[in-house]
Amino acid sequence: MEMLLAGNEALARGFYEYGGEFASAYPGTPSTEIMQVMAAFFKEDVYSEWAPNEKVALETAVGASYGGARSIAVMKHVGLNVAADPLMTLSYTGVGAGLIIVTADDPSMHSSQNEQDNRYYGKFASIPILEPSDSQEAKDFVKYAFEISEKFDTPVMLRLTTRISHSKGLVQIGKRETADHSGFERNIEKYVMVPSHAIKRHAIIIERLKKLKEYAEETKLNKIIWNDRKVGVVTGSIAYQHTRDAFPEASVLKLGMGYPLPINKIKKFASEVEHLFVVEELEPFYEEEIKVAGVAIEGKKYFPSLLELNVDLVRKGFEDAGVMEADKSASVETKDTVLPRPPVLCAGCPHRGIMVVLRKLKVFTTGDIGCYTLGALPPLSQIDTCLCMGASIGHAIGIEKAGKTKKKAVAIIGDSTFFHSGMTSLASAVYNKSSITVIIADNRTTAMTGGQENPSTSKTLMGEDTSVINLPDLCKALGVEHIKIVDPYDIDETYAILREEVDRDTVSVVITNRPCMLFPKKIKDTPLRIDTDKCTACGICFSVGCPAISGSGATNDKGKPIPVIDPAMCTGCWICAKVCPAEAIVEDKS
Amino acid sequence: MKKGTTNILIVGVGGQGVLLASEILSEVAKSSDLDTKKSEVHGMSQRGGVVTSHVRFGEKVFSPLIPNGEADAVLAFELAEGLRWSHQCKSSGITIVNNQKIIPTIVSTGKFSYPDSPADKIKKKNPGARIINAFELAKELGNSRLVNTIMLGVLSQFLDLEEEKWIEVIQRMAPKGTGELNKKGFLEGRKFEN
Known part of the structure; x- marks a missing residue:
C-alpha cells in the first residue's frame, strides 16, 4: 500500500x-x-x-x-x-x-x-x-x-x-x-x-x-546517478531534489549518510566528471570535509549559506559557475509589493491582557520562547528580549544586577517553557537576592507548537490522566515568598497587583489563570460590537492589536477611522472594552 | 524540469482552509497514479499569517517546491494574496482568485494600506484570471466554509483529473457530516463560468 x-x-x-x-x-x-x-x-x-x-x-x-x-x-x-x-x-x-x-x-x-x-x-x-x-x-x-x-x-x-x-x-x-x-x-x-x-x-x-x-x-545510502559527465554534483537532503530539477543533465552523488563522508567514493566520482560541485543547504559542511580530503570542488561560492535553497537558487548557482545556460524562457513577472501579514496574538488571547498592563507599568520586559513573544511587535511593542528557552528570567536578573537600566525588570515565561528551563533560573533569582518579577503566563498548554500536553495540563502525550505540578507550590518550594494569581482579562486588578509586585525589593512571581483560546478547545463567548454613537475614533482599541478589530472604512468628521469588530472572530474577552475611554464597546446581542 | 509535472500553488490567509484544499488536491493526484508532492510551512499559519501550499504531480517529481514563475495554476483564497502570488503563474497558466478581502490588523495602525482594486491589478498581469465570488456562493449554499471546495471545483476545470476521483476524495476528507455539502460546493465550482 x-x-x-x-x-x-x-x-x-x-x-x-x-x-x-x-x-x-x-x-x-x-x-x-x-x-x-x-x-x-x-x-x-x-x-x-x-x-x-x-x-x-x-x-x-x-x-x-x-x-x-x-x-x-x-x-x-x-x-x-x-x-x-x-x-x-x-x-x-x-x-x-x-x-x-x-x-x-x-x-x-x-x-x-x-x-x-x-x-x-x-x-x-x-x-x-x-x-x-x-x-x-x-x-x-x-x-x-x-x-x-x-x-x-x-x-x-x-x-x-x-x-x-x-x-x-x-x-x-x-x-x-x-x-x-x-x-x-x-x-x-x-x-x-x-x-x-x-x-x-x-x-x-x-x-x-x-x-x-x-x-x-x-552503503547503499550513498549512491551515484550517472548522467552527462561534464558536471558532477555531490548533494544530499532536500538540496538533492532541487538539484535534480534544476540540472537534470548532471551526474549526482547523493549522500544519504551525511557524516562520515565516503571520501574515496567522492574522489572516484570527482575523477570521472569534468566539473565538480557540492550543493548543500546552510553551512559548507560537506564542502569542508571534501576540501580537507584534497578534492577540488566548488560549493558556497555559488550556492548561498543563507536561508533555504530552492530550484531557482540552485539553477542560478550553476549559471553563475558557467556550466549552465541562463534559462531565458523563465522571465518572471515583477512581484507586487503587498502589505505584510505578521502573525499576531489570537483574538481573546490571555497574553494580550498582560501586555497591555506591562505597557502601562512602563517596565523592561524580558521575553521567552512562546506565543507571548508576538507581544514584541507593534502595536503592543512590549517584549524587549528573546534569546532561547528559559532565558527571560536570567536576562531580567542580569539587567537588574548590571544596575544601569532605570526601568524595573519583569520576565515573562509560559508554563511549558517554565518547566522546560525556567525553574533553575528562578532558583537563581531567589538565591542571588534578585528583586525581579516573574510572570508565568500559564495558559495550560504548549500553544505555539499547536497545543501539546505538559506537566501543567493533567494529561500525558498518550492521553492518560496524570498529576498536575502545582505552579504556586513549586515556586514556594523554590523559596519565592510573594506569589500572586491574576486574571489577565481583569486589567485593573492585574495592574494593581503587578504594580505592587514590581515595586517590591524581593523576587515575586505572578501567575495568570486563563487558558489558551485555541487549545485544547476553542473558547468563544458572546462577541462585542462598537457602539458607533459613542465611539470617538480615538484609536485606542487598535492598540491592543486584536485581529478581530479593524477599520470599518468609515471615518469620523476629523477623518479618523472608526473601528469594527468581526463577530465571528471576537471571543468576548472584553480587553478592548476595558481600554476604551468612551465605553463604546458593548455586547453584540444580535 | 521534468516534462509533464503539473504545478499548483494554493495561497490564502491562516484559517481559510488552504491546507485542506491542497491535501484534497494531492490525494486526487495520488489516486490518479501520479507521483505527488506537496509542501507548506506550518507553525505561524494559525495566527493570521500568509499560507502557501505547493502541490506538484506528474510522472516523477523531485523538488517539493514550484520554481519561480512555473505554476500552471495559482489558486488564491483572498484578493491581496492573489496579487502577491499571481506573478508565480506561467503565461500559459490560470490564476483563480476568490473575490474576498481579509484585512489584517496592521492596516488599522495606518502604516500599511490594503491594495486598491486588487482584482484589476491581477487581471492586468493575467488577463485570463478568474475572479470568483466563492464566499458569497458558499453562503448561498448554506456554509461559508465551503470556499475551499468551490475553489477546487473551479480549478478542476483546468486539470486532467477525473471527476469521480475528486468526489471520492472530497467525501472522504471533508469534516464529518459535510461530505455531501462539500460535494455540492465542488460541483458548483466545477460548472462555474465567467
Missing part, C-alpha cells in the same frame, strides 16, 4: 515498522508531529511521552536504549543545544538497543530563532548522520539507523529539515518487524563515564569512526 505522508509522519511510521519501542521528545516546530503520530496511531506498540525538555527526552531515551528498547529522542535543531550535554558523552558509552536522535533543522527560520546547521553536532560527537531527502527515505532511513546503531554501538543522528518534515510524498507502507534485545546489563566500563573508563571509551570511539568511514564507502 502507498500513502501520501509528510516526512514527520513517515519517520514515525518507520519507527513503528522497524521495531521502535520507546520515544521521547519536547515539542518544537518542525519536529512536533512525529510524536503526535506515534501517540495517535501506534500506541499499542510504541510507548511515547513528552519530556519537559530535550535534555530529559534524550536522557530518557538513552535509559530506554540501555534497558533494551529500540528508542528515539526527537527535537528541533535548537533542542539539541539543550540535549548537547548527554549527547557528547553518550557517544562514548554507545547504546544498548538501537538509538536514534532526530534533529529537525529549520533553514529559513520559518518558526525558529536561528538557522543553525546541526550536522556539526554529528561530527562534534563523532556519530553518524543520516539525511533523508523525501518522505520515503524518512521512513526507510529509520531501518538503516537502527542497523548502524546496533552494529557500531553508536547513537545515530537522523537529520530532517523543515522541507523534509512538512512536505508530503508517496510512501510504501510495510508491516512491523521487531528485534530481540535483553534488558540492562551492568557494565561499568561502558556505562559509568568516570575518567578511567572514558579514556578507554574515547579510544573505542576513534576506532568506531574509522569503521563508520569504511561503511560509508559501501
Whole structure:
C-alpha cells in the first residue's frame, strides 16, 4: 500500500515498522508531529511521552536504549543545544538497543530563532548522520539507523529539515518487524563515564569512526546517478531534489549518510566528471570535509549559506559557475509589493491582557520562547528580549544586577517553557537576592507548537490522566515568598497587583489563570460590537492589536477611522472594552 | 524540469482552509497514479499569517517546491494574496482568485494600506484570471466554509483529473457530516463560468 505522508509522519511510521519501542521528545516546530503520530496511531506498540525538555527526552531515551528498547529522542535543531550535554558523552558509552536522535533543522527560520546547521553536532560527537531527502527515505532511513546503531554501538543522528518534515510524498507502507534485545546489563566500563573508563571509551570511539568511514564507502545510502559527465554534483537532503530539477543533465552523488563522508567514493566520482560541485543547504559542511580530503570542488561560492535553497537558487548557482545556460524562457513577472501579514496574538488571547498592563507599568520586559513573544511587535511593542528557552528570567536578573537600566525588570515565561528551563533560573533569582518579577503566563498548554500536553495540563502525550505540578507550590518550594494569581482579562486588578509586585525589593512571581483560546478547545463567548454613537475614533482599541478589530472604512468628521469588530472572530474577552475611554464597546446581542 | 509535472500553488490567509484544499488536491493526484508532492510551512499559519501550499504531480517529481514563475495554476483564497502570488503563474497558466478581502490588523495602525482594486491589478498581469465570488456562493449554499471546495471545483476545470476521483476524495476528507455539502460546493465550482 502507498500513502501520501509528510516526512514527520513517515519517520514515525518507520519507527513503528522497524521495531521502535520507546520515544521521547519536547515539542518544537518542525519536529512536533512525529510524536503526535506515534501517540495517535501506534500506541499499542510504541510507548511515547513528552519530556519537559530535550535534555530529559534524550536522557530518557538513552535509559530506554540501555534497558533494551529500540528508542528515539526527537527535537528541533535548537533542542539539541539543550540535549548537547548527554549527547557528547553518550557517544562514548554507545547504546544498548538501537538509538536514534532526530534533529529537525529549520533553514529559513520559518518558526525558529536561528538557522543553525546541526550536522556539526554529528561530527562534534563523532556519530553518524543520516539525511533523508523525501518522505520515503524518512521512513526507510529509520531501518538503516537502527542497523548502524546496533552494529557500531553508536547513537545515530537522523537529520530532517523543515522541507523534509512538512512536505508530503508517496510512501510504501510495510508491516512491523521487531528485534530481540535483553534488558540492562551492568557494565561499568561502558556505562559509568568516570575518567578511567572514558579514556578507554574515547579510544573505542576513534576506532568506531574509522569503521563508520569504511561503511560509508559501501552503503547503499550513498549512491551515484550517472548522467552527462561534464558536471558532477555531490548533494544530499532536500538540496538533492532541487538539484535534480534544476540540472537534470548532471551526474549526482547523493549522500544519504551525511557524516562520515565516503571520501574515496567522492574522489572516484570527482575523477570521472569534468566539473565538480557540492550543493548543500546552510553551512559548507560537506564542502569542508571534501576540501580537507584534497578534492577540488566548488560549493558556497555559488550556492548561498543563507536561508533555504530552492530550484531557482540552485539553477542560478550553476549559471553563475558557467556550466549552465541562463534559462531565458523563465522571465518572471515583477512581484507586487503587498502589505505584510505578521502573525499576531489570537483574538481573546490571555497574553494580550498582560501586555497591555506591562505597557502601562512602563517596565523592561524580558521575553521567552512562546506565543507571548508576538507581544514584541507593534502595536503592543512590549517584549524587549528573546534569546532561547528559559532565558527571560536570567536576562531580567542580569539587567537588574548590571544596575544601569532605570526601568524595573519583569520576565515573562509560559508554563511549558517554565518547566522546560525556567525553574533553575528562578532558583537563581531567589538565591542571588534578585528583586525581579516573574510572570508565568500559564495558559495550560504548549500553544505555539499547536497545543501539546505538559506537566501543567493533567494529561500525558498518550492521553492518560496524570498529576498536575502545582505552579504556586513549586515556586514556594523554590523559596519565592510573594506569589500572586491574576486574571489577565481583569486589567485593573492585574495592574494593581503587578504594580505592587514590581515595586517590591524581593523576587515575586505572578501567575495568570486563563487558558489558551485555541487549545485544547476553542473558547468563544458572546462577541462585542462598537457602539458607533459613542465611539470617538480615538484609536485606542487598535492598540491592543486584536485581529478581530479593524477599520470599518468609515471615518469620523476629523477623518479618523472608526473601528469594527468581526463577530465571528471576537471571543468576548472584553480587553478592548476595558481600554476604551468612551465605553463604546458593548455586547453584540444580535 | 521534468516534462509533464503539473504545478499548483494554493495561497490564502491562516484559517481559510488552504491546507485542506491542497491535501484534497494531492490525494486526487495520488489516486490518479501520479507521483505527488506537496509542501507548506506550518507553525505561524494559525495566527493570521500568509499560507502557501505547493502541490506538484506528474510522472516523477523531485523538488517539493514550484520554481519561480512555473505554476500552471495559482489558486488564491483572498484578493491581496492573489496579487502577491499571481506573478508565480506561467503565461500559459490560470490564476483563480476568490473575490474576498481579509484585512489584517496592521492596516488599522495606518502604516500599511490594503491594495486598491486588487482584482484589476491581477487581471492586468493575467488577463485570463478568474475572479470568483466563492464566499458569497458558499453562503448561498448554506456554509461559508465551503470556499475551499468551490475553489477546487473551479480549478478542476483546468486539470486532467477525473471527476469521480475528486468526489471520492472530497467525501472522504471533508469534516464529518459535510461530505455531501462539500460535494455540492465542488460541483458548483466545477460548472462555474465567467
